[in-house]
Amino acid sequence: MERRAFIIKGGKSIGAIGLGVLGIYSCQSHEPAVFNGEFSLEEVNMINEIGEIIIPITDTPGAKAARVGEFITVVVRDCFSEKEKKEFNITLADINKICNESFGDDFLKCKESERLKLVSKMEEGHGGYKTLKNLIVSAYLSSEIGMTKYFDYHPVPGKYDGCTTVRPW
Amino acid sequence: MNGKDKNLYDAIVVGTGISGGWAAKELCEKGLKTLVLERGRNVEHIKDYDDMLPNWELPHRGRITNEDRTKSPVQSGVYNYNERSKKYFVNDLDNPYIQLKPFEWARGYQVGGRSLIWGRQSYRRSYLDFEANAKDGFGVDWPIRYKDIAPWYDYVEPFVGIAGSIERLPHLPDGKFQPPMPMNCVESEVAQRIKGKFSDGRMIINGRTANHTRNIGEGRGQCQYKGSCGAGHACSFGAYFSSNSATLPAAARTGNMTLRPYSIVQEVYYDKETRRATGVRVVDTETMKQYEFYAKIIFLNASTLNTAAILLNSKSDVFPNGLGNSSGQIGHNLMDMPYGMGAQGVFEGFKDKFTFGNRPTGIFVPRFRNINKATEHKDYLRGFTYQGGAGRGRKGGTGFGRDFKNDMSQPADHWSMSITAWAEHLPYYENRMFLHEDKKDKYGMPVICVDCEFKENEKAMVDDMMNSAAEILEAGGLKNVETYNWNKIPGSCIHETGTARMGNNPKTSVLNGWNQMHDVPNIFITDGAAMASSGTTPGPSVTYMALTARAVDYAVKELNRRNI
Numbered sequence: 001m002e003r004r005a006f007i008i009k010g011g012k013s014i015g016a017i018g019l020g021v022l023g024i025y026s027c028q029s030h031e032p033a034v035f036n037g038e039f040s041l042e043e044v045n046m047i048n049e050i051g052e053i054i055i056p057i058t059d060t061p062g063a064k065a066a067r068v069g070e071f072i073t074v075v076v077r078d079c080f081s082e083k084e085k086k087e088f089n090i091t092l093a094d095i096n097k098i099c100n101e102s103f104g105d106d107f108l109k110c111k112e113s114e115r116l117k118l119v120s121k122m123e124e125g126h127g128g129y130k131t132l133k134n135l136i137v138s139a140y141l142s143s144e145i146g147m148t149k150y151f152d153y154h155p156v157p158g159k160y161d162g163c164t165t166v167r168p169w
Numbered sequence: 170m171n172g173k174d175k176n177l178y179d180a181i182v183v184g185t186g187i188s189g190g191w192a193a194k195e196l197c198e199k200g201l202k203t204l205v206l207e208r209g210r211n212v213e214h215i216k217d218y219d220d221m222l223p224n225w226e227l228p229h230r231g232r233i234t235n236e237d238r239t240k241s242p243v244q245s246g247v248y249n250y251n252e253r254s255k256k257y258f259v260n261d262l263d264n265p266y267i268q269l270k271p272f273e274w275a276r277g278y279q280v281g282g283r284s285l286i287w288g289r290q291s292y293r294r295s296y297l298d299f300e301a302n303a304k305d306g307f308g309v310d311w312p313i314r315y316k317d318i319a320p321w322y323d324y325v326e327p328f329v330g331i332a333g334s335i336e337r338l339p340h341l342p343d344g345k346f347q348p349p350m351p352m353n354c355v356e357s358e359v360a361q362r363i364k365g366k367f368s369d370g371r372m373i374i375n376g377r378t379a380n381h382t383r384n385i386g387e388g389r390g391q392c393q394y395k396g397s398c399g400a401g402h403a404c405s406f407g408a409y410f411s412s413n414s415a416t417l418p419a420a421a422r423t424g425n426m427t428l429r430p431y432s433i434v435q436e437v438y439y440d441k442e443t444r445r446a447t448g449v450r451v452v453d454t455e456t457m458k459q460y461e462f463y464a465k466i467i468f469l470n471a472s473t474l475n476t477a478a479i480l481l482n483s484k485s486d487v488f489p490n491g492l493g494n495s496s497g498q499i500g501h502n503l504m505d506m507p508y509g510m511g512a513q514g515v516f517e518g519f520k521d522k523f524t525f526g527n528r529p530t531g532i533f534v535p536r537f538r539n540i541n542k543a544t545e546h547k548d549y550l551r552g553f554t555y556q557g558g559a560g561r562g563r564k565g566g567t568g569f570g571r572d573f574k575n576d577m578s579q580p581a582d583h584w585s586m587s588i589t590a591w592a593e594h595l596p597y598y599e600n601r602m603f604l605h606e607d608k609k610d611k612y613g614m615p616v617i618c619v620d621c622e623f624k625e626n627e628k629a630m631v632d633d634m635m636n637s638a639a640e641i642l643e644a645g646g647l648k649n650v651e652t653y654n655w656n657k658i659p660g661s662c663i664h665e666t667g668t669a670r671m672g673n674n675p676k677t678s679v680l681n682g683w684n685q686m687h688d689v690p691n692i693f694i695t696d697g698a699a700m701a702s703s704g705t706t707p708g709p710s711v712t713y714m715a716l717t718a719r720a721v722d723y724a725v726k727e728l729n730r731r732n733i
Binding site for chain 1: 221223224225228229230231232233234235236350351352353354356357392393394395519521522523524525526527528563568569570571573574575577578580
C-alpha cells in the first residue's frame with residue numbers, strides 16, 4: 001500500500017516556519033486559575049491582530065481577513081489536550097502581561113508600533129509564541145483566503161505533471 | 170410461505186468490502202439470487218461522498234478532535250483517519266476488541282467496507298509467494314500455485330482498473346494494466362542512475378495502483394489528481410476502485426442482489442444431516458431484532474478477524490469449537506506485514522522544476538532478497554519491497570511581516586525523496602485471535618481478543634530494510650541520506666490475514682484450494698482470512714479479488730453439478 005509513500009519526510013514542511021530560537025514561558029506565575037476552553041471576543045481579536053502582524057495584508061489579504069482567531073480558538077477548544085489548552089491560555093495572558101509591563105496597557109489597546117515591538121521581542125524567544133505563530137500560519141494557509149488567494153487553487157488538477165517549470169501553488 | 174421460504178436465497182454474501190463486493194458481483198452475474206449482508210450503513214457511490222467540499226468548510230479543516238480520540242482511540246491513529254474520512258471508520262467504544270499485545274485494527278463498517286479508504290496499491294503475488302511455505306516450512310503449503318490464480322488476475326484486473334507498467338519480472342508478474350501514472354523528474358533520474366548498480370537487481374518502477382488512467386464505465390472516470398483518495402475521502406469521479414464504485418453497482422444491475430445494511434451476522438447455521446451450512450443469524454442494528462436467512466451457498470467476506478469470529482461463534486454438537494474448525498486452526502496464523510523502515514534524502518538538481526497535481530501513487534522497488542541462490546540473505550527468510558516517491562515542498566520563512574509572508578510560499582531548496590519497506594510476516598500458530606469467554610459487545614457478539622506479534626524473522630529484516638533503502642538512494646545520487654523506522658505495531662499495515670487458511674490437508678488447514686471449507690463444502694471464504702502466507706509483496710486486495718472470482722466460478726459449477 002502506498003499510504004506513506006508520498007509523505008516525503010524532508011519535504012513535508014508545508015508552510016513550515018523555521019524559528020531558530022526556542023523560548024520558554026517568561027512567566028509561569030501568571031497562570032489563570034481555571035480555563036474552560038472558551039475564549040472571549042477580546043482573545044479572538046487579539047489572535048487576529050497578532051496574526052495580522054505576522055501575516056499582514058499585502059497584495060493578498062492577511063491573517064485578520066482570514067479570521068485566524070476564530071479558527072484557532074475552535075481548534076484549541078476541540079483538539080488540544082488539557083495541558084496544551086492551559087499552555088495556550090497562559091501565552092495569551094502572558095502577552096497582555098508583557099504589554100502592560102512594557103507599554104502600560106493590554107495588547108489590543110497598544111499602538112501599532114508597540115505591537116510590532118512586542119512581536120519582535122517574542123520572536124527572539126518565547127515558547128508559547130512559537131505555538132501561536134505555528135497555529136496562525138496553519139490557520140491562514142488552510143483558510144479560504146490562504147488556499148485560494150494566497151496560493152493558486154487547483155481543487156481538480158485534472159492531470160499530473162511530474163516535471164513542470166510552473167510553480168503549482 | 171413460511172418464514173424460511175421468505176428468507177431463502179441462492180447465495181448469501183457476508184460483507185461488502187473488497188472481496189464481498191466481488192462475491193456479490195460474480196454470484197449475481199451468474200444468475201444467483203444473492204443476499205448481501207453488511208453490518209454498517211449504506212454508502213452510495215458519489216451521492217454520499219463529500220470529497221468536493223472545500224477543506225476550509227470543515228469545522229476543524231481536517232484535524233482530529235478530542236471527541237474523535239475518545240470515541241475511536243484506535244481508528245484515530247490510522248494514517249488516513251481525519252475529520253472528513255472519520256465517517257468511514259468505526260467507533261471503537263461501540264466495537265471493542267482486546268489487545269493482548271498491541272494490535273491496531275482499522276475497521277470500516279459500512280457498505281463498501283474498507284474499499285472506500287484502502288491504499289489501492291495492487292500487485293500480483295508471484296510463484297515465489299505460493300511456493301514459500303513449502304520451501305522453508307513455515308505455515309502450510311499453499312494448495313495453489315501462481316498458474317492457478319494467474320487467469321483470475323487476468324479476469325479481475327481490467328474491471329478493477331489498475332494503472333501500472335509492464336516490467337517482465339518473474340517475481341513481480343505483470344497484469345492487465347491501464348497506462349501507468351508517470352514518475353516525476355527526480356524519480357525518473359534516480360531510477361535511471363541506479364540501473365545496473367546492484368548485482369541483486371534492485372530497480373525502481375512505477376507504482377501499481379487501482380486508480381484509473383482511463384475511463385472504465387458508468388460512474389468510473391479517470392483520475393483527476395485531486396488527492397482525495399489518499400486521504401480517505403472517496404472520489405466523486407469514481408476514479409479508484411471500490412465496492413461502491415464498481416462491484417456493487419454491477420451486482421445491482423443484474424437485478425439479483427438484495428443488499429441489506431445494518432445486518433451483523435453472528436452465526437452460521439449447520440445441518441449435521443446434510444453436512445451443509447443452511448443459513449445465517451443476523452442482528453439488525455437498527456431494531457436489535459434477530460433474523461434468519463437461508464441459502465445454498467454462503468460466502469464469508471467479513472474481513473480476516475470478523476470472518477473467523479463468526480465461525481468461532483457458530484458452535485454445534487458436531488463443531489463444538491466453531492463451525493468448520495475440526496483442524497483447530499481458525500483464528501490462528503494471524504499475519505499482518507511489518508512496514509515503515511526506510512530512508513530519505515535530498516536531491517540537488519531540477520531546481521526550476523515542480524510537480525503539478527496530486528498523484529495517488531508513487532514508485533516501487535520490487536523484492537530483491539531470497540529470489541534465488543545468488544540473492545539469499547543469511548539472516549532471514551523471504552523479503553520485502555519498497556514504496557516511495559520524490560517531491561518538493563516549501564521552505565517556509567523566518568521572522569514576521571511582509572517578508573515572512575512572501576517566504577512562506579517559496580519552494581524548498583531541494584527535492585526530497587524517500588522509500589519505505591513493506592515486508593513479509595511469517596505465519597505462526599501462536600499469533601491468533603479468539604473470542605472472549607464472557608465479554609460481549611452491545612450487539613451480543615463475543616468480543617475478539619488479538620494476540621499477535623512480529624518475531625525473529627521479521628526483526629531480522631529491519632536493519633536490512635533501512636540500510637538497503639539508504640544504498641538505493643545513495644546510488645541514485647541523493648544527499649544527506651538518513652534511515653528511519655516508524656516502529657509500527659502489528660495490524661497497522663491493515664493487511665491482516667490468515668485466520669482460516671487454505672491448505673491441502675483438512676487436519677492442518679480450514680479451506681481447500683478453492684477457498685471452500687474442508688468441513689463444510691457450501692461455505693467459501695475469500696477475504697484475507699484465507700491466506701496461507703502474507704506474501705512478500707503488498708497490495709493483497711487484488712489477490713483476494715482474483716481468488717473470489719475463482720471461488721465463485723467453482724462454487725456455481727459445483728452447485729450445478731449438485732455436489733454442494
